[in-house]
Amino acid sequence: MWSEKDITREYKKGDIIIKEGDLGREMFIIKSGSVDVIKSDDKKEAVLATLERGDFFGEMAILENVPRTAMVIARETTHLIALNIGSLLIKIKKDPSFAFNMMQKMSHRIRVLNEKLLKKETRDKSDRSELNLAVTKSEYLRNGDL
Amino acid sequence: MSRFHTLVKEEHLCIISDLHLGNPSFVQGENLDSFLKYLSQKNSSLCINGDGIDLLQLSIPKLALDIHSILRGLQGFFAHGKKKIYYVIGNHDIYMEAFLEDSGIFNVVPFLDVISGDRRIHIEHGHLYDNLFINFPRLYIQVAKLLGFCVKISPSLFHLYFKISNFFSWLKNRNHLWLPNPPLENLVFMRAAKEFFERGFDMVVFGHTHRFGIQDIWNNKKYANAGSWADKTAHYLMIDEGEINLREWLLSYEMEMTSL
Numbered sequence: 001m002w003s004e005k006d007i008t009r010e011y012k013k014g015d016i017i018i019k020e021g022d023l024g025r026e027m028f029i030i031k032s033g034s035v036d037v038i039k040s041d042d043k044k045e046a047v048l049a050t051l052e053r054g055d056f057f058g059e060m061a062i063l064e065n066v067p068r069t070a071m072v073i074a075r076e077t078t079h080l081i082a083l084n085i086g087s088l089l090i091k092i093k094k095d096p097s098f099a100f101n102m103m104q105k106m107s108h109r110i111r112v113l114n115e116k117l118l119k120k121e122t123r124d125k126s127d128r129s130e131l132n133l134a135v136t137k138s139e140y141l142r143n144g145d146l
Numbered sequence: 147m148s149r150f151h152t153l154v155k156e157e158h159l160c161i162i163s164d165l166h167l168g169n170p171s172f173v174q175g176e177n178l179d180s181f182l183k184y185l186s187q188k189n190s191s192l193c194i195n196g197d198g199i200d201l202l203q204l205s206i207p208k209l210a211l212d213i214h215s216i217l218r219g220l221q222g223f224f225a226h227g228k229k230k231i232y233y234v235i236g237n238h239d240i241y242m243e244a245f246l247e248d249s250g251i252f253n254v255v256p257f258l259d260v261i262s263g264d265r266r267i268h269i270e271h272g273h274l275y276d277n278l279f280i281n282f283p284r285l286y287i288q289v290a291k292l293l294g295f296c297v298k299i300s301p302s303l304f305h306l307y308f309k310i311s312n313f314f315s316w317l318k319n320r321n322h323l324w325l326p327n328p329p330l331e332n333l334v335f336m337r338a339a340k341e342f343f344e345r346g347f348d349m350v351v352f353g354h355t356h357r358f359g360i361q362d363i364w365n366n367k368k369y370a371n372a373g374s375w376a377d378k379t380a381h382y383l384m385i386d387e388g389e390i391n392l393r394e395w396l397l398s399y400e401m402e403m404t405s406l
Contacts, residue, residue, distance in 0.1 A: 029344075029345045029346070030346060031344060031345065031346050032346065053266065053346035054259075054266055054345060054346035054347065056345075081344055081345065091341070094337075094338065094341050095338070095341040095342065095345070096274055097152075097256070097257045097268070097270060098341075098345065100152070100256060100257070101152070104150070104152065
């Protein structure tokens, strides 16, 4: 039986909730408290986001069954609802607006990525045309004509 | 830019629900007009929590009259400051979404999550938790249309339907009536509210059942319903910096206020 007691977890300040690279089987909804989402490489760590009550995280791992892409640490005493894929489906049936919130978040991510991609392409095109111009200029200087 | 702003910050928000404009049983036109005028003087946004317009039980001549009274009130509302009107879609106005949005008056949303003070409030019409609507949608619509036909003959049948519906809710809840706070609504709505409390909301506001009230569930978590304006009495919920109150609107009250 799916019950609140089974799925609510408590984390103290500084506890690691998710480790980058781990294979996750659950996503989390913050019932109370807050967490930091941290991305790290060999040299440094960066806080990507701070999530608070009502926010959720870790959904990519259960939707695609891929390793965790960032680390998540509790900023204070935090209560989370852990959902595996089965309980996520039950949650969506009981609370359809949660599914809408998830889709909104993913749609937002896709839009941001599209915008970044577009900017990068525009920058690359501009770089390419500058390069072409430089090549043409150097050829002109070398050959004296086009 | 996102089309739906389902998460907003509002320190002062007034919630009304189930107006059923166009339904012959809606008799609060004058009252609604005076209420909107009163609200336009306040520093508060407005949320219509579903079934603002009644397409299922529509009488076109009645709608023409009702729309006239609400538009007058809304014009006054907009004339004062940059307040917003949120329109949460219900089951009687489900096809009105594009029309309402294109009117430029409403911020149309499927539900609304409000941050007010340090409280998080989920506002939704609630029809998605109605077993009859979800499990037998065709039957629900046919019954609603049949009721709409009956309402044209006698508007009081509309109120009778909700009285019967609430009686059955009471019967279903009878095993819990000995509790200090017996459930305000059919338990399916209370269970749905619990799902929202679990994910960090402090209050849940539904409409749909026409049963006004506020109830403490546990740990200061509150369930509220603004009732309906297609009734003899008209209620509204007022959220002020995270505190919620249920109030009744009386035309005489407005007259007293203006005479002071």
